[in-house]
Amino acid sequence: MRALIWLIGIFALAVGVTLLAGVNDGYVLVVLSPWRAQVSLNLFIVVLVVGVALIHLLLRMVTRTVQLPGRVARWRERRRRDKADRALHGSVTALFEGRFSEALKSASTAYSSSDGSSMAALVAARAAYGLQDDTRYREWLDHAAEQGKESEVARLMTEAELAIDARQFELAAARLGQLRETGHKHIAMLRLESKVAFELGRWEELVNNVRQLRKHKALSAEQAAPALRRAHAERMRQLVGDPSALLAYWQEIPSEELADRGLIKDVLPLMARAGQAMHVRAQTETLLDEQWDSDLARLYASCANTMDDTNACLHKAEAWLEKQPRDAGLLFALGQLCRRVELWGKAQSYLEASLSVDPQVGTHLALAHLFETLERRDEAQRHYRAAAEKMAVGALA
8 A cells, every 4th residue: 555655656746747847948058168058947957866866876886885894894793793692692501401511612612702701701611610620610710800800790709609519618708708898799699608607617607698698588587597596506606615705695696586496405505504594594484485395395404503593493394384294305304403402302203204205315314313313323323224225226226
């Protein structure tokens, strides 16, 4: 339809021009002494239009001829870039597919075709690492480093990630430190720093990194809990020899992290060893009041340091006993508390009741220690042997 409209328009224009030329009887007089030339106005217009068109075409031909070397150079450059892009795309695809030899070959082509692409060098480095070719891996990292600031972050992240994979944690820490010095701090970097801190035993750094990941919603509270639990427990284990520092660290732990029962179970024996267990008592009681936990109740006796603490814990534990009369952990804690206040009969009764519900090695040992205190050595030896047999069976299993 559009072509038909154009055709009709052209014919209408031709008819109009013909009619106009038919009624035009003007002429053009050209005088160049001693010559005179007279032509019709219609012919002059036709010659003028055709002449201008020919001059325009001639100038375009000359211009294109002059520009031809530059156009050829640009075409070659465009084709070279297209070749480099295709090679880089192919190398990335091959790398993710696990075809490291092909990835290395394509990345090398991309690097040479693009006059040193930093991304091509990094892909080649990853491929060489996948082939366990350390020499070429280092060479390609050097090529990436030659590109300067353009690829510094990507290069350092690559080095750190692959160093972690190779269990070269000090090297990974150094590369991540360089990144931090340049002001970079993002989720992927925090994940790598968390792995390095865990492996190098940098527990406070691990705590900070995990908290940052949780803050940015890169970790849920459930995912963060095991790492925080391990980091807190290990750091507090390092501080056991300094009770004041241990207490200061405990008091800095946020309340939401103290709601982790596993953390309390891990750190309560450490606090008891440093003589600071009374500071864990309130949190332990809160957790047991909220939801009963036999393993945590078993450790409750550790919360008492002084005689007053012991009596208070004994009173609280006996109140729990009304609701948990057959709980082995609570019975064990009651036995230990009674032994401390020298209620020998009640201590034996509670420990034997615990043993009847759940015969654990610790309960046998507690009874053995009780009988030694009472100078009932035969019974103490019987429980020592029972504990040893259970430990042997556990080791064989």
